[in-house]
Amino acid sequence: MEIYLLLIFMIVAAVAALEIKDLISSVIALSAVGLSLSLAFLVLKAPNLAITQLVVELLCLILLIHATIKKDLPLVKDGRWLFNTVSTxxxxAVFLVFIYFALKELPVFGMPIMRVSGEYLDKGFSLTGAANIVTAVALKFRGLDSLGETVVxxxxxxxxxxxxxxVGKIR
Amino acid sequence: MEIYLLCLVLFCVGLYGAVRKRNLIKIIIGLVIMEYAVNLFLVLIGYRLQGRAPILASDQQVLNMVDPLVQSMVMTTIVIGLALIMLVVAIAVRIYEKYGTFDITKIRKLRG
Known part of the structure; x- marks a missing residue:
C-alpha cells in the first residue's frame, strides 16, 4: 500500500520538476523523486538498492546543481506550442500501443518467475559463503557484469x- | 497490475520531458526520471508478496524471499546511470560555455 502512495508522490514530483521555471527548484524536485525512489526500494525489500540509490541521488544532485548554479539563465520560451505538444x-501514444501488447506477457505483480534465482537462493550460501544473496550474485555468480560496470x-x-x-582547445 | 501502470505513467512523464522540453537541463531531468522508472519497474517485477529481503538469517525460509537477481542487476544499472548523468552534465556545461545558453534551438553553429 505504501508503494502506491510513494509512486503517486513520485509522479507529482516529476511533473513539478519538469514544469517549474526555475532550474534549481526543478533539480531539487528531481531529487525528491530520487529520494522517494530510495524509500520505495526499502518498501520493496531491497536494502542494498536503497543505500546505493541514496548515494547516487546525492551525487546526481551535486552534479546538476554544479551545472545550473552561477549561470545567468535566460528564459527559454517555447515556440510552436501546438505542433510540439501534439507531435510529442x-x-x-505510439509507445503506449507497444506497451499494451507487452504488458500482457508480464508475470502478475507479487509472483515473480524465479527459475534462475531460485538456484541462487538455494545454493548461494553454500557456494559463496555470503549471507547477503544480492552481493553473492553481484560479485560471484555474475562477476563479469560487475567488471563491465566498472569498465563503463x-x-x-x-x-x-x-x-x-x-588545453588544446581550438579558439 | 495497476502498479505497473503507475510506473508506466512515471516513465511517460520522463519521456514527455525528454522529447518536448527545449532546455538542456530539463531534457537531462527527463532522462533521469525515465531511468528511475525503469529501475523501479524491474524491482517491481522481482517483488514477491509478503516476501523478505534476500539476506539469510536463521529464522528465515528460502521460499519467501524476493528475487535477488533483479536487485543485483538493478544495482549495476543505478551506478551506470550515474556515469551517464556525469557525461551528459559535462557535455551540457561545455555547451553552455561555448554558446552561453541551454536552449537547444539556439545551438545552431554547426548547421550547414
Missing part, C-alpha cells in the same frame, strides 16, 4: 575528462 503526445564507469570518467579539458 503522438510519440507517447572508467570510460565515462575518461569521457568527462576529454570533454572538460581546457
Amino acid at each position: 503526445l503522438a510519440f507517447v 564507469i572508467f570510460v565515462s570518467a575518461i569521457g568527462v575528462l576529454a570533454v572538460m579539458r581546457k
